[in-house]
Every structure is written in structure tokens, then in C-alpha cells.
Amino acid sequence: MQMQGFDSKYRYILVAARRARQLQSGAPALVKTVSRKASRIAQDEIHAGLVNYTVEATPKTALTAAADFFDGGSR
Secondary structure (H helix, E strand, C coil), X not given: CCCCCCCCHHHHHHHHHHHHHHHHCCCCCCCCCCCXXXXXXXXXXXXXXXXXXXXXXXXXXHHHHHHHHCCCCCC
């Protein structure tokens, strides 16, 4: 498994799985391949550099924001 451009195996698997779901839903394949399996086609597309991904910053939840201001002590 070549993971060029990915920071972890987990992210590679997530991107490949999402693309495989798109292919199963009827999206056209971006590469010519002999495989009929959506997961393998998705991997081939990633290896060809045709599938990109972005990591979006998640906003803080109310609990996380409150924890930033809580000093942990009691009076």
C-alpha cells in the first residue's frame, strides 16, 4: 500500500472508502482498470493521484470551550 501524500494509514483508508462509496453509487471511474471492485478502483485512483482530500478544522464544542476556561480547582 503506497501512501504518498497521506499522513496516516487511517486517513488513506477513509479516503479510499469514501471514494469506493461514490463509485458504488454510480460515479464514473477516473482510471481504466481491470478490477470490478469499487475498493480496488478507488485505490488505483489514489495511486494515480486523481483523488485529493482536505482536512477541515473542526470547531470546538461547547464542552471543549468550557474546559479551556476551567482551572480545575474548587473554592
